[in-house]
Amino acid sequence: MRRMTSFNVVSLTLGFAFLYIPMLILIIYSFNESKLVTVWAGFSIKWYGELLQNEAFLDAAWVTVKVGFFSSTIATVLGTMAAFVLVRSGRFFGRTLFSGMIYAPLVMPEVITGLSLLLLFISLSVDRGVFTIVLAHATFSMCYVSVVVSSRMATFDQSLEEAAYDLGCTGWDAFKSVTLPIIAPAVISGWLLAFTLSLDDLVIASFTAGPSSTTLPIKIFSSVRLGVSPEINALSTIIIGLVTVGVIVASITSKRALVRRQQETV
Amino acid sequence: MSSATVEFSPWTDPDTTPLISFEGVTKRFGNFTAIDNINLNIYPREFFALLGPSGCGKTTLMRMLGGFEEATEGTITIDGQDMAGIPANKRAVNMMFQSYALFPHLTVADNIAFGLHRSPMPKSEIQGRVDEMLRLVQLQKFAKRKPHQISGGQRQRVALARALAKAPKLLLLDEPLGALDKKLRQETQFELMDIQETTGTTFVIVTHDQEEAMTVASRIAVMDNGLLKQVDTPDRIYETPNSVYVADFIGDVNIVTGTATTVDGDATQLTWAEGVAPIKGMTGAQVTQGEPASFVIRPEKVSINKSEPEASNKVQGQVLDIAYLGNMSTYHVELPNGQIIKSQTANNRRIARRDITWEDTVWLSWTETAGIVLRD
Numbered sequence A: 001m002r003r004m005t006s007f008n009v010v011s012l013t014l015g016f017a018f019l020y021i022p023m024l025i026l027i028i029y030s031f032n033e034s035k036l037v038t039v040w041a042g043f044s045i046k047w048y049g050e051l052l053q054n055e056a057f058l059d060a061a062w063v064t065v066k067v068g069f070f071s072s073t074i075a076t077v078l079g080t081m082a083a084f085v086l087v088r089s090g091r092f093f094g095r096t097l098f099s100g101m102i103y104a105p106l107v108m109p110e111v112i113t114g115l116s117l118l119l120l121f122i123s124l125s126v127d128r129g130v131f132t133i134v135l136a137h138a139t140f141s142m143c144y145v146s147v148v149v150s151s152r153m154a155t156f157d158q159s160l161e162e163a164a165y166d167l168g169c170t171g172w173d174a175f176k177s178v179t180l181p182i183i184a185p186a187v188i189s190g191w192l193l194a195f196t197l198s199l200d201d202l203v204i205a206s207f208t209a210g211p212s213s214t215t216l217p218i219k220i221f222s223s224v225r226l227g228v229s230p231e232i233n234a235l236s237t238i239i240i241g242l243v244t245v246g247v248i249v250a251s252i253t254s255k256r257a258l259v260r261r262q263q264e265t266v
Numbered sequence B: 001m002s003s004a005t006v007e008f009s010p011w012t013d014p015d016t017t018p019l020i021s022f023e024g025v026t027k028r029f030g031n032f033t034a035i036d037n038i039n040l041n042i043y044p045r046e047f048f049a050l051l052g053p054s055g056c057g058k059t060t061l062m063r064m065l066g067g068f069e070e071a072t073e074g075t076i077t078i079d080g081q082d083m084a085g086i087p088a089n090k091r092a093v094n095m096m097f098q099s100y101a102l103f104p105h106l107t108v109a110d111n112i113a114f115g116l117h118r119s120p121m122p123k124s125e126i127q128g129r130v131d132e133m134l135r136l137v138q139l140q141k142f143a144k145r146k147p148h149q150i151s152g153g154q155r156q157r158v159a160l161a162r163a164l165a166k167a168p169k170l171l172l173l174d175e176p177l178g179a180l181d182k183k184l185r186q187e188t189q190f191e192l193m194d195i196q197e198t199t200g201t202t203f204v205i206v207t208h209d210q211e212e213a214m215t216v217a218s219r220i221a222v223m224d225n226g227l228l229k230q231v232d233t234p235d236r237i238y239e240t241p242n243s244v245y246v247a248d249f250i251g252d253v254n255i256v257t258g259t260a261t262t263v264d265g266d267a268t269q270l271t272w273a274e275g276v277a278p279i280k281g282m283t284g285a286q287v288t289q290g291e292p293a294s295f296v297i298r299p300e301k302v303s304i305n306k307s308e309p310e311a312s313n314k315v316q317g318q319v320l321d322i323a324y325l326g327n328m329s330t331y332h333v334e335l336p337n338g339q340i341i342k343s344q345t346a347n348n349r350r351i352a353r354r355d356i357t358w359e360d361t362v363w364l365s366w367t368e369t370a371g372i373v374l375r376d
Helices: A006-030 A046-053 A055-088 A095-106 A110-123 A130-153 A159-166 A171-200 A203-208 A216-224 A230-264 B058-066 B108-113 B123-136 B152-164 B182-199 B210-216 B234-239 B244-249
Strands: B020-029 B032-042 B047-051 B073-078 B093-096 B170-174 B202-207 B219-224 B227-232 B254-264 B267-271 B279-283 B292-297 B303-305 B313-324 B328-334 B340-346 B361-366 B372-375
Touching: A006 A230, A046 A055, A046 A230, A055 A095, A055 A130, A055 A171, A055 A216, A095 A130, A110 A130, A110 A203, A130 A171, A130 A203, A159 A171, A159 B093, A171 A216, A171 A230, A203 A216, A216 A230, B020 B058, B032 B058, B032 B073, B032 B227, B047 B058, B047 B210, B058 B073, B058 B093, B058 B170, B058 B202, B058 B219, B093 B152, B108 B123, B108 B152, B123 B152, B123 B182, B152 B182, B182 B210, B202 B210, B210 B234, B219 B234, B219 B244, B227 B234, B227 B244, B244 B254, B244 B292, B244 B372, B254 B279, B254 B340, B267 B292, B279 B292, B279 B313, B303 B340, B313 B340, B328 B361
Parallel strands: B047 B202, B047 B219, B093 B170, B170 B202, B279 B372
Antiparallel strands: B020 B032, B020 B073, B219 B227, B254 B267, B254 B292, B267 B279, B292 B372, B303 B361, B313 B328, B313 B361, B328 B340
16 A cells, blocks of 8 residues: 555545534534534533424424435335336337436426426415425435436346246246345435435425425524524534434445345356 | 167157147347248257357247247247247246356245245145255255355256256256356266256257257257258267258368269269369268269368278378377378368377378378268
8 A cells, every 4th residue: 555645644634624624513513502603612412402392393304204205215116117117128219218308307406396396286286295395305316216226227137037937927026036136235225315315405395395394404494594503503413423324334235235246246 | 878778769750749849930030030930849858959159049949938039920839839928937948047047135945946936836845846956956055055155067056956946848958058167067968968867857958069969969950040950869960961061060070062973872972173083972961963062071080091091082182280189180181182181080199109290191081981972
């Protein structure tokens, strides 16, 4: 291994400082005794306690988790189906258009996606609430799932499915007992990705949310407009903690899956 | 092959019902004709090889038996039943895939049991059948391993056991030994033959390796461009090919082109150069007097001598090249008209005692029945 030069050390430090100092400040101030965000008055965990008393935040968190769970599950089912068709059907009329249309939402500005969904819900006179946010999130995150799953499907040995048919499987049985277990890591990481995107989303949720269905990002955003409270800092610290754990778990599992796949294809 | 008490040749008995029959089968992919009007019968307990270069249609023919492709025209029957419209999972046919296609998430035992769980076999009998298959391929110790934890040769045997577990009427093998190294491949060929004999299953194997086909098969179909060029036993394919293509595809061969001057029953004479005696050989398929023809002879049937021998066919030439293969040597001899004839002899003496060397003038000779005259 090459030795670190002083230039490398400096640029590494600056880079990480740029990325993490804002979050670090947020975490430090979440333990601040004072109600004033900018004045340090000693260590305390009282804002975490207050947060647990705050019904509005807890409700918003619960809505967010519900929306994330249902929307990513719908997105995973639809995205996997789309990936399956894209990779398996070979050439058919309009294939390029079809695949392009699946990937287009990846680059579509969120404001436009949100607005168009809002117009759709209004014209169908659907009452906006948890249900509409779930639909909206499933719509934009299914393309991420299909990208992740189709890249796995592309390297999938099709004779495995033929072998399943040969041994007496029907189409669904072959998918359930051979294809799905093999592509499961990709499906799971697609689900996690969709879940994260849903937790994260402010713009589309703001368009499609109703009065009774405030998600956590909407709640945070609207309370910050009234001034940053230490409670928000505490909440954000908890979210950062959860995300960090999630990222570490996800990268360990995907690394293991990769190693196993390399062994299997020897 | 272990010598059977009665010679196994159901194809010569008109009373035997074939297990598989292709009647006028054609398969097209768009404009491309992969299989062109094939008629073929395969009999129970046969070890039948489909042999040909890549793209000749042999894999397509096999996949039609497996139910992975539908014939465009014609009928395929297996055990008297028309196979049109019957999908792979409804056929008493199993296939061993070229890549083995073992399920990576299942153990060796679960791979073998996979088909049994989808058959009418009662659950209580499945374990017994799996053990029986593991014994057959000698993998009892590896039952709990995953496919990536065993060697390539062992994976090949798991694939075989899995395909045989449901006791199919017909087993299809797609280049089954292609991924193994040469030594292991030769051992496995004999193992395959043993297993085929023990289970009494009809095997159809696809291969591009002619030695493999010669070793394992009861009959070989040589294919080219979607056509069956010749269907016969390995010895007849080798000794009496019906076309120059088959002669050239199987093994090493000398080809001399000329004109069939006299065709007299089994004996034909081929005029091939000015001022030399015509070659005397066997009459091959469809040779007519006065038509262009080729004389085809295997290098090991050509003798090489320094002095003029007593023989019905003999030519003089000069040694151009000697290929030393250890157990045998191939001499490339150039005749006065520029034609090169290969002669192969066993090295039953040490190389230092060889009396023929480069640039020597030698006599090549062969008997009247050693070679065959074929229509071009």
